[in-house]
Structure formats: structure tokens, C-alpha cells
Amino acid sequence: MSDTQAPVHTSNGDEHRRKASTAVNGSDTHDRALVLHPSSQSNGITSRLRSVFVAASLAIILTPLSLIWPGIQPPLDPSNYSERARRILKSTPLIDGHNDLPWQLRVELHNRLYDSKADLETKLLGHTDLVRLREGMVGGQFWSVYVDCDVNQKHFEDPSWVVRDTLEQIDVTKRFVNEHPRHLMYCQTPSCVRKSFKMGKTASMIGIEGGHQVGGSIASIRQVFNLGARYITMTHNCDNAFGTAASTVAAGNQDVGLFKLGYSAVKEMNRLGMIIDLSHVSHQTMRDILSVARTPVIFSHSGAYSVGKHLRNAPDDVLRSMKQNGGVVMATFVNKFLKPDSPDTASVHDVIDHILHIADLCGWECVGIGSDFSGMPHAPKGLEDVSKFPNLIEALLERGVTDEQIKLLVGENLLRVWGEIEKKAKHFQASGESPVEDEYEGRGWHMGEAGDPWMLRESADTRVPKDAEGLSAVIQGRGSFPAVKNV
Numbered sequence: 170m171s172d173t174q175a176p177v178h179t180s181n182g183d184e185h186r187r188k189a190s191t192a193v194n195g196s197d198t199h200d201r202a203l204v205l206h207p208s209s210q211s212n213g214i215t216s217r218l219r220s221v222f223v224a225a226s227l228a229i230i231l232t233p234l235s236l237i238w239p240g241i242q243p244p245l246d247p248s249n250y251s252e253r254a255r256r257i258l259k260s261t262p263l264i265d266g267h268n269d270l271p272w273q274l275r276v277e278l279h280n281r282l283y284d285s286k287a288d289l290e291t292k293l294l295g296h297t298d299l300v301r302l303r304e305g306m307v308g309g310q311f312w313s314v315y316v317d318c319d320v321n322q323k324h325f326e327d328p329s330w331v332v333r334d335t336l337e338q339i340d341v342t343k344r345f346v347n348e349h350p351r352h353l354m355y356c357q358t359p360s361c362v363r364k365s366f367k368m369g370k371t372a373s374m375i376g377i378e379g380g381h382q383v384g385g386s387i388a389s390i391r392q393v394f395n396l397g398a399r400y401i402t403m404t405h406n407c408d409n410a411f412g413t414a415a416s417t418v419a420a421g422n423q424d425v426g427l428f429k430l431g432y433s434a435v436k437e438m439n440r441l442g443m444i445i446d447l448s449h450v451s452h453q454t455m456r457d458i459l460s461v462a463r464t465p466v467i468f469s470h471s472g473a474y475s476v477g478k479h480l481r482n483a484p485d486d487v488l489r490s491m492k493q494n495g496g497v498v499m500a501t502f503v504n505k506f507l508k509p510d511s512p513d514t515a516s517v518h519d520v521i522d523h524i525l526h527i528a529d530l531c532g533w534e535c536v537g538i539g540s541d542f543s544g545m546p547h548a549p550k551g552l553e554d555v556s557k558f559p560n561l562i563e564a565l566l567e568r569g570v571t572d573e574q575i576k577l578l579v580g581e582n583l584l585r586v587w588g589e590i591e592k593k594a595k596h597f598q599a600s601g602e603s604p605v606e607d608e609y610e611g612r613g614w615h616m617g618e619a620g621d622p623w624m625l626r627e628s629a630d631t632r633v634p635k636d637a638e639g640l641s642a643v644i645q646g647r648g649s650f651p652a653v654k655n656v
């Protein structure tokens with residue numbers, strides 16, 4: 170789900186629009202190094218006609234050959250952006266970092282898939298169904314198993330439905346994927362994504378959108394990993410036992426960054442091979458995590474703060490750190506993050522402005538796509554639903570981004586990052602690193618009863634007598650917000 174926080178407005182002017190135009194014109198040295206506009210390589214009409222003639226001649230020769238050897242493709246007119254986009258998406262899986270369809274399954278169907286009126290294999294309202302997913306040539310999708318922050322939970326020890334509901338969302342997402350084997354394939358590894366793509370299916374992965382969804386428990390991180398979740402967004406729109414959320418800072422509170430337990434969570438997620446997601450966290454939390462992460466990290470659905478001054482976006486220093494980290498920033502389509510000053514006018518070109526800025530500071534090895542379809546109320550013009558991903562690719566080509574750069578953007582970067590995380594996790598585990606057992610400060614524990622078969626003398630000596638009602642479930646301690654910041 171996208172934020173409910175008020176956008177942070179500043180007078181950023183039209184800097185990003187200027188940047189877009191320099192990228193097209195090639196008049197900015199740095200942008201010129203980043204993007205190659207096909208037409209900028211020709212010398213006027215004569216050479217343009219020559220290249221069309223050559224392309225046409227080759228097409229006449231190679232088209233029959235391509236019928237015999239399907240691997241051979243006839244050359245393309247470089248300005249045939251739609252066909253170029255189609256070829257890219259046929260050869261490289263487009264992997265979207267964030268889609269909230271499981272939330273729709275929860276709120277509209279109450280997670281009842283088998284007797285519902287919603288046939289996902291037909292065109293529905295909203296942003297997502299399987300028909301449009303196929304039209305959009307989506308090769309891989311991280312489905313978000315989001316549930317809300319519990320506003321009534323004032324202390325970490327307060328009972329809440331959050332972890333239960335998260336388990337239900339993992340369950341319904343897996344059942345949804347298994348219910349549509351013609352379209353979807355459940356995946357927990359990057360190699361599975363490539364296999365699924367070859368089979369013509371959308372690889373389906375699970376991402377958890379907020380540390381609140383594991384109840385501030387590192388043991389729970391291990392268990393949701395075992396259940397198949399492959400990324401956790403460290404916060405959603407509330408602080409949790411791990412760190413400060415962007416929404417907290419947007420509301421005028423101090424940016425305390427990553428909490429002490431957050432450092433332990435990062436260590437354990439690295440050991441496990443759980444992808445760490447920095448979308449939704451505060452800018453200081455981003456910096457703190459990047460200072461200690463031992464693997465690449467991702468932003469599953471965020472933009473660039475210099476282009477859209479909303480605290481959900483990554484500032485320039487973080488983008489530079491991401492280059493060092495080797496991670497990937499998956500550009501989001503959320504209007505108010507794209508254009509905080511005039512979200513209603515956001516279009517596919519604003520997404521590209523964010524992508525170009527991220528690539529400018531962090532490199533083309535650092536960019537990805539994280540739409541937030543089905544989790545945002547309004548989508549940008551030209552990217553109205555999941556069928557429209559090819560529009561983004563065409564518009565990138567029109568603006569001079571190369572086929573190779575786009576292949577990195579749509580999926581190769583994410584697959585590389587995920588593969589590195591997997592590899593490093595294997596290394597940490599093989600080197601004997603133990604699972605982390607840290608907990609938040611003030612964690613309470615059951616004290617036991619007088620008649621328990623104690624293992625330790627000290628336990629027997631501190632046993633708790635039953636109270637007047639015969640109860641002995643004494644819980645001591647209440648972890649409270651804000652958690653302790655590590656120095």
C-alpha cells in the first residue's frame with residue numbers, strides 16, 4: 170500500500186523536467202554518457218535513408234531465415250519503439266517490485282477465492298488481473314502481503330492481529346498463485362524466475378510491507394522466510410521495533426533512524442538471504458541500514474527525492490551510497506511521489522525522470538521498476554494499469570535509453586542483486602554464523618509456575634506463585650515506542 174501521509178512540498182521547480190529534456194537533446198554531458206538516442210547517431214536525412222534501406226534489405230534476406238531458425242530476428246527500424254519494447258520484454262523478464270492485489274483479495278473477497286464472483290482470468294476493475302498482466306508482459310511480480318499498522322498497539326507487548334493477518338495474506342497469495350497455474354508460477358529463487366519466464370508465466374514472489382508485520386520479532390523474520398517471503402520493507406507508515414518510518418518524519422517528528430534491534434534484524438536478514446527493502450523508511454534509517462548491510466539492498470517502490478521532494482523518495486546521498494552497496498532502486502508509479510506539487514498531472518514521463526536521475530547518480534546497474542499497482546488510488550497517465558508496462562519501455566526508448574540499459578532496468582538488476590544476496594547468505598551460513606536471538610528492550614517473558622519441572626535451580630528459586638484466580642501467566646516488561654536508538 171502506498172502512504173497515507175501528507176506529501177512534503179518544497180519549491181523544486183521544474184528541475185526534473187529540464188533534466189528530461191537534456192537527456193533527449195543530449196546537451197548535458199552526463200546525460201549523454203548515460204543515454205544514446207538512436208537518431209543522434211545519424212547524420213541527417215541521407216544516412217537515415219541509408220540505414221532504413223540497409224534494414225529493409227536485411228529484413229528481406231533474414232525474414233525467411235527467421236522462419237527456419239526462430240532464434241534469428243530480422244533487424245528493426247530503431248524508431249519502431251513498440252517492436253523494440255516487445256523484443257526486450259520477450260528476452261528479459263520484467264520484474265515489478267510491488268503490487269497490492271493480495272490486499273484487494275482480503276478486503277473485497279475476504280480471502281475466499283473459490284466461491285467468489287471475481288474471476289481474475291477476466292478483465293476486472295482496478296489495476297490488476299491476469300488478462301492485463303499478460304498484456305503487460307510482466308515476467309515476475311512481487312506480491313505484497315501488506316496489512317495495516319495497528320494504531321491501538323501502544324507497546325510492543327500489546328496483543329495485535331497484525332502477525333495473524335500477515336500469515337493469512339501469505340496464505341491467500343500462495344493459494345491465488347496456485348489457482349492460476351496457466352498464468353503464474355510461485356517462486357522463491359531468482360533461478361525459478363528465469364525458469365518461469367521461459368515457460369511463459371509470471372513468476373510470483375512474496376514481499377512483506379513493514380517490520381510491524383513480524384511483530385518486532387527476529388524469530389518471526391526467520392519463520393516468514395521459511396514460509397516463502399523474500400523481502401521485508403523495514404517499516405511501513407509507522408515506526409516499529411526496527412526503525413523510524415518516513416511518515417513519522419513527515420509528521421514532524423525526529424528522524425531517529427534505525428533502532429538497536431533494527432541492526433540485529435539487518436544482520437539476520439543478511440544471514441538468511443531475506444532481501445532488505447528501504448522503501449517507506451526514513452532517510453536516516455536508509456543511511457543507517459546502508460552503513461551496516463553486508464549484502465545489496467533494494468527499494469521495492471520509491472523514487473528520487475531530488476526529482477519529487479517527498480520523504481518516501483531516496484535523497485541523492487542515499488542514491489550514491491546505493492551505488493557502493495550494489496543494490497537496486499525500483500522506481501514507483503505513485504503520483505504523489507512522482508510529482509508532489511501536482512500529482513494529478515503525473516505521467517509515464519515523470520517515472521522516466523525519476524529513473525534517469527537514479528541512473529545518473531547510481532548507474533544503470535541500480536535501477537528497477539516497482540509500480541505499487543493496486544495499492545495506489547491514481548496511476549500516472551500512460552501507466553494506468555499492469556497492461557501498460559510496455560508503454561514505459563517505449564517511452565524510455567524514445568528518450569534514448571538503450572536496449573541494454575532497459576534490460577538492466579526491467580529485471581536483470583533485480584535478478585543480479587537477489588542472486589548475490591542468496592550467495593552471500595549461503596556463505597554466512599556455511600561459515601557458522603548463528604541465528605540472531607536479540608529482542609527489543611523491555612521484552613516480557615512468561616515467568617512460569619511453582620509446580621513446573623524446572624531445568625535450573627535459579628528458575629525454581631524465582632518461581633511465581635499463582636494469584637487468587639489461579640493464574641500465573643505473569644508477563645514482565647513492555648517494549649515501548651520509540652525503541653532505543655543504537656549509538
Ligand SMILES: [Zn+2]
Pocket residue numbers: 170171172378449470541544
Ligand atoms: Zn507502500
